Amino acid sequence: MSEIRLMKGNEATAEASIRAGCDAYFGYPITPQSEIIEYLSDQGRKRGMIVMQVESEVAAINMIYGAAGAGARAMTTSSSPGISLMQEGISYIACAELPCLLMNVNRGGPGLGTIQPSQGDYFQSVKGGGHGDYHLIVLAPASVQEMADFVYLGFDLADKYRNPVLLLTDGALGQMMEKVIFPDYDPKAHKLPKPWATVGKNSNRPPNVITSLHLHSDEMEKINLRLQEKYRKIEANEVRYELMNTEGADVVMIAYGLTARICQRVIELGMQSGLNVGLMRPITLYPYPYEILAKLSEQVNGFFVVEMNAGQMVEDVRLGVNGKVPVGFYGRMGGVIPTAEEILHSLQLFMKSIAVKEKV
Amino acid sequence: MSEIQVPTNGMEVVWEKPKTLTDTRMHYCPGCGHGVVHKVLMEVIADLGIQDKTIGVAPVGCSVISYNYMNIDMQEAAHGRATAVATGIKRVLPDKLVFTYQGDGDLAAIGTAETIHACNRGENFLIIFINNAIYGMTGGQMAPTSLLGMVTSTTPEGRQVETQGFPIKITEMVATLPGTYYITRQSVHNPTAVRYLKKAVEKAFKHQLDKKGTCLIEVVSNCPSGWKMNPVEANKWLEQNMFPMYSPGDIKIEGKLVEKKPTTTPDKKETKL
Structure with missing residues (x-):
């Protein structure tokens, strides 16, 4: 049943992730988005989500790799310096085509910068950030309502294209309180089968391997071409404004x-x-x-x-x-x-x- | 790569490759310990009948494509991140069996934080740690476990404390953490050692089935190519030089540290390689 609440943007994202059937959240506190891990540590755990505060953003993004590779809906969130730490893992996730949801509550940089809101991570978000030819699907919410709505959309797009999705927002949207409506959303009706996931090999199929390593250049180029084909499809179907x-x-x-x-x-x-x-x-x-x-x-x-x-x-x-x-x-x-x-x-x-x- | 055909000429079959190993020919150098450890690991998985519920995590290093040889579901992790990836897998699939397979550079240098924190959380999986005191894949550079005085391509005059610090005993370090349950150091330099290793791997998987916490098996191994020795010399060198620093045996059993004589503490004595 849909519900109306008054919430911070960060809390709305956290609440929506529970409703979107996110199985696991791995994160590391950083201002201005720590409300997400706090909200999930209480509400998420109570409602069956695996919620872990881990040793670093580097660890968190690699746990996302593992969990998403094992077929789970997985999410991590951070703010600019933390997102920079995750770039290696994001590049691996993009190449291994693991669906997952990431959010950057952008603060001012470069460096440790400021905890105040910024849009300084646009290049990092849409032009790569990590190494190699890849794209994230990047959604930019402009309200607390959209910080919730794009969680469902983000998970659905991630599953549909086997691609990481990034919500790029900022410290002001994360901290501001607005009315937010949580619609009916049945995760079971949205989650897609993941026959490629590593859940234990049964005798009817060859082993599933999640990897981003393709040593021979002709093999690697095939992967690149497949990714580019997917990006053209995303460009044709998913433009929103x-x-x-x-x-x-x-x-x-x-x-x-x-x-x-x-x-x-x-x-x-x-x-x-x-x-x-x-x-x-x-x-x-x-x-x-x-x-x-x-x-x-x-x-x-x-x-x-x-x-x-x-x-x-x-x-x-x-x-x-x-x-x-x-x-x-x-x-x-x-x-x-x-x-x-x-x-x-x-x-x-x-x-x-x-x-x-x-x-x- | 093609399957190796062996004529049997009516001979009795006394040993068969377990179905948990693929037919792909391994790329490891002659005499390298990796192939033996792979075989032992996969034999145990076959013996315990857990092929269908085991997920492995490959590292970056010589064993980066170990998933080509292990006939189970696997994930290939970024350098040093295997225990983080394994945490992600195990947390969402708590009833499946998970192991990481990592070298010394992966586990004890770039992945030190992930290793220590996975052990500290008591993640219920097995860490296989191959320690050959050198970076094999990148061409024989110094590892965090390289011995003092050991010549590598980045320590051409031998590892010096002043510039490169001491060899790290990360296995003893993680044994001090309450999250770890079974910590042992084994090797594969002779048939007896291989049989001990197999027992250790069996024990660790049983502990995981009983959800006991983190198990770590260090395998003191060789690197004939990196050490620039033939396999026989390498195994001899391993016994004479690696064991004084990395002495084989159990370090922690059933969550309790094993009392034993202190092993050699690193000093400035040089090891010639």
């Missing part, structure tokens, strides 16, 4: 997660000062919604990208726009959350620079 006020807009802002929430306010403020701006919010950061950008490029005078970093997603926007119209950027770093007013100011300068007149 949200459009707001793009119909007839002069300029469309592009922002994901927390900054997309702030940009909704910028649309309102813009209207008050006679600006006609819209918003395209990517929900999947990989696969990236390039196509809608190409389409919008035919209709608008420019795009304006807002991020809490030095300009990372803006590179993907430029790829999608392909030089057809100007692309502006506004970013804050170091854990600073930009205000709607400062974004509007920067947007106005951009619009002036590309000669879009305010309609007063």
Whole structure:
């Protein structure tokens, strides 16, 4: 039965993971996401989940490898420095094609950085992070509700494509409290059979082996080609985004997660000062919604990208726009959350620079 | 790789390869201990009738593709992470039998944290630890267990305490942890030693079936290629040089440390290799 609760984003993710039938959680505390392991240590254990606080993020991600390889729905969560530690394991998981759910509650970096929210891990999340040619499916929630909803979606996509899925969120979404609805979800109806899992060999089949090692280059290339074929399928089927006020807009802002929430306010403020701006919010950061950008490029005078970093997603926007119209950027770093007013100011300068007149 | 055909000419079959070993020809160097340990491990799994519920974890090192030889479900772990991977498997499949198979670099250098914490949690699986005091796969570099004075490709003048520290006795270290139940050091340098090893492996799997906690079997082994010796010389060198540092025998039985004479403590005495 569906249920309405008032919760922090981190808690909503934890609660959703229990409802999504996550069998095992392995993690290591790090601010600003420790509520997840705390919530699961209580609620998860009481409701039958294996929940372990382990010696490091390195150990945690390799336990995910083992558990996912044994057929379980497995999840770990961390924040930026911890996610960096996991990159080796994530690369192995991607190559061995193990379905699992990861979440990065992004904080400011580089280094130990700050515990304040950031979007500085975009490149790490969508362009690799670990070694080799691989992709995670990356979902970017923009509300506490989506921090819950994307847990179900994430596990389902992971199982469907045998691919690790990353929820990329930030410290503000993890810590903020909002209303969240938990829908009916029957894990049994969603979990797919995993005949490849290592659960003990029976006499009717050859041994199942989970590995990312293929010493001969022709064999390894076959694995690479299979992965790439899967990524093309994901790119064709799983692009998700949200459009707001793009119909007839002069300029469309592009922002994901927390900054997309702030940009909704910028649309309102813009209207008050006679600006006609819209918003395209990517929900999947990989696969990236390039196509809608190409389409919008035919209709608008420019795009304006807002991020809490030095300009990372803006590179993907430029790829999608392909030089057809100007692309502006506004970013804050170091854990600073930009205000709607400062974004509007920067947007106005951009619009002036590309000669879009305010309609007063 | 092709199956090895042996003409039997009506001879009586006195020993057969267990069905837990595949027909793939092993890639190990002549005289290497890995093949023997694989055989012993798989014989025990066949004898105990647990092939269908055993999951192995291969390391990074010479035995990285041991899953090609072991006819059971297996996972290949990142370097040093075998006990973390095994933890993931065992926690979600508590009624299955799990073992890791790791070398000295994997278990006692890059994987030290995972090894110690798996043992400290008392993870109910078996760790097989092959100690040949050298990195075989990468071409004979120093291992954390390399002896003082031992010449390797990264200690061309012999391992020195001042720069490389002491050889690590990780088996004795984990024996001090309450999570471990059965800790023993065995070898495969002669037929008697092989029979002792088999008994130890049997015992460890039985403990796992009884959910007793972590069992670790160190196998003092050789590396003729890395040591630059022929197999006979290597086994002789093993007895003369490895055993004084890594003395064979049980270290912990049924959760209790075995009282015995202290083994040689590392000093600056040089070992010539």
